[in-house]
Amino acid sequence: MFESYRVTRGDDLASIAKKCNTSVKVLQDINNLYYIDDLREGMEIIVPKETQEYFNYYVVEKGDNLYAIARKYNINPELLANLNGLNMSDYIYPNQTILIPKSNYSYYITADGDTMDEVIKVFNTTKDKFLDENKTIYLMAGQLLVNRKN
DSSP: OEEEEEOOTTOOHHHHHHHTTSOHHHHHHHHTOOSGGGOOTTOEEEEESSOOSSEEEEEOOTTOOHHHHHHHHTOOHHHHHHHTTOOTTOOOOTTOEEEEEOTTEEEEEOOTTOOHHHHHHHHTOOHHHHHHHOSOOOOOTTOEEEEEOO
């Protein structure tokens, strides 16, 4: 679940988080790092070994906005906002970590009244495959459902 990472010259928590597909907050929490000076070259820290199956992490840089990030990763800006609990008009901050959907999946955020059959049609998949990808299905408005693209 975790592995060791040796800090190299020029590393900071944001760059390590990006390399390890995690967030600065996770690194701080599992390593008890709360000050920039706590990270030194040659130091070994613990990083998550497993990557998130459906998403990558992106650390917001100065000047970024949802439209630019969506264009960079060729994804729908509305989907990007919804996945991160944001509105399109929300301001994002440098060093904020957001989720970027992986390209080998389709994503659907449920609306009131959706049925499983309707969502399966949207994904153009089988019920078994849909249930395999989505372990918990409530079909309440705002639930994220996924489907691996073939």
